[in-house]
Amino acid sequence: MVERAFNFSPGPAVLPYEVLEQASRDVVNFQGLGMGLIEVSHRSKPFIAVMDEAEALLRELMGIPENYKVLFLQGGASSQFFMVPMNLLGPGKKATYLNTGTWSKKAIKEAKLFGEVDVAYSSEDSKFVRVPAQNEYTVSADSEYLYLVSNNTIYGTAFPEFPVVDTMLISDMSSDILSRQFDVSRFGLIFAGAQKNLGPAGVTVVVIREDLLDRAPATTPTMLNYKTHAEKGSMFNTPPCFAVYVVGLVLKWLKKIGGVPAIEKINREKAAMLYAKIDESGYYRGHAEPASRSLMNVTFNLATPELEAKFIAEATAIGLNGLKGHRSVGGCRASIYNAFPIEGVVKLVEFMRQFELANPA
Known part of the structure; x- marks a missing residue:
């Protein structure tokens, strides 16, 4: 591959x-x-x-x-x-x-x-x-x-x-x-x-x-x-x-790979990892209320638009592409559809951890 x-x-x-x-x-x-x-x-x-x-x-x-x-x-x-x-x-x-x-x-x-x-x-x-x-x-x-x-x-x-x-x-x-x-x-x-x-x-x-x-x-x-x-x-x-x-x-x-039951389990695991990182410190702020959160599109903000732009640029540089939020709302968005590999979520969560340490708000 x-x-x-x-x-x-x-x-x-x-x-x-x-x-x-x-x-x-x-x-x-x-x-x-x-x-x-x-x-x-x-x-x-x-x-x-x-x-x-x-x-x-x-x-x-x-x-x-x-x-x-x-x-x-x-x-x-x-x-x-x-x-x-x-x-x-x-x-x-x-x-x-x-x-x-x-x-x-x-x-x-x-x-x-x-x-x-x-x-x-x-x-x-x-x-x-x-x-x-x-x-x-x-x-x-x-x-x-x-x-x-x-x-x-x-x-x-x-x-x-x-x-x-x-x-x-x-x-x-x-x-x-x-x-x-x-x-x-x-x-x-x-x-x-x-x-x-x-x-x-x-x-x-x-x-x-x-x-x-x-x-x-x-x-x-x-x-x-x-x-x-x-x-x-x-x-x-x-x-x-x-x-x-x-x-x-x-x-x-x-x-x-096991049909819809199997992919639903994987989707819930991927989303749970990301939301857990968003919720743990307040550095990342989820847009959607917890009871309405999507398994497919995880939306979040950082403290300022400038910090968000830096986050997106540095993520892109290490192969985490497409994280810019929609132009109408800004912020960040991680779309993790069925075919998105769980390894990518693991890498994003680790990057989020490192970025938070290097860029205190």
């Missing part, structure tokens, strides 16, 4: 090294065909097999029930901000949203173009330091769905448990899909951009309950109708072939 930096970037993010190695070979010569994966027709048997295997692995690892469709779409998770209400809302209909960060704010803005939106909870006034407890919001009885972002990359918060409500749940799981176990059947629709836990940028996975495919108004554009893609097996147009292929490789890797 070549010498590699520890990549704490929030996305596009770290991928398993064996996946990168396999992909590099298949880009040149896929399955001995004498041409690369990105040259193979999406209608050919070899690539159809790639799509089928990726779907089968995702179903297995997530425990997706038979009455759900798995779609591989383009346009990024941001396109789902409007596709969800375009297909599931309409004039005279209402949806409930929980505003816990930048991505939920963007989704709320898009949803208002298609129907009435009830923002039942917002932590914006407190700079999104937390997600709500079950008793902190009420879902209207006439809401079509309750929409939430399961993990907030920018602020480092996450729902430790999903809401228990009678209303259908819809979730943007772009930054924590496959990181922990949960019951898919509690959701009507789940979507996730691939570039954090699933693969490279370019494909968005949508898991949708079959009965919802008939909800879209007749005026919904063909390409933006979930039913279009469900009926054509995500092959209505040329899919993002390379991205789907790499998703399949990542899913094989995850299955090999």
Whole structure:
């Protein structure tokens, strides 16, 4: 294995090294065909097999029930901000949203173009330091769905448990899909951009309950109708072939190491190490309230912006890359998705210890 930096970037993010190695070979010569994966027709048997295997692995690892469709779409998770209400809302209909960060704010803005939106909870006034407890919001009885972002990359918060409500749940799981176990059947629709836990940028996975495919108004554009893609097996147009292929490789890797139960245990260990260091002295100050802390994105500050800049520069110099916080909030952020090795967390914690000793606040 070549010498590699520890990549704490929030996305596009770290991928398993064996996946990168396999992909590099298949880009040149896929399955001995004498041409690369990105040259193979999406209608050919070899690539159809790639799509089928990726779907089968995702179903297995997530425990997706038979009455759900798995779609591989383009346009990024941001396109789902409007596709969800375009297909599931309409004039005279209402949806409930929980505003816990930048991505939920963007989704709320898009949803208002298609129907009435009830923002039942917002932590914006407190700079999104937390997600709500079950008793902190009420879902209207006439809401079509309750929409939430399961993990907030920018602020480092996450729902430790999903809401228990009678209303259908819809979730943007772009930054924590496959990181922990949960019951898919509690959701009507789940979507996730691939570039954090699933693969490279370019494909968005949508898991949708079959009965919802008939909800879209007749005026919904063909390409933006979930039913279009469900009926054509995500092959209505040329899919993002390379991205789907790499998703399949990542899913094989995850299955090999023990699936979601195994990776959840590792994720909890990694996050616990970092939060323990943040909490021990007060030198590092966590952004998220402890009960809302993310397993995927650990956000923290130092005493001054100047000290943070020094911390990030010195960390980068020793191969701890991507620790700068989002431009909207500053500070530091360590993104430790599924493929991020625990050795990198150990190295970061040791660097944090040494930096604190050398730079008293």
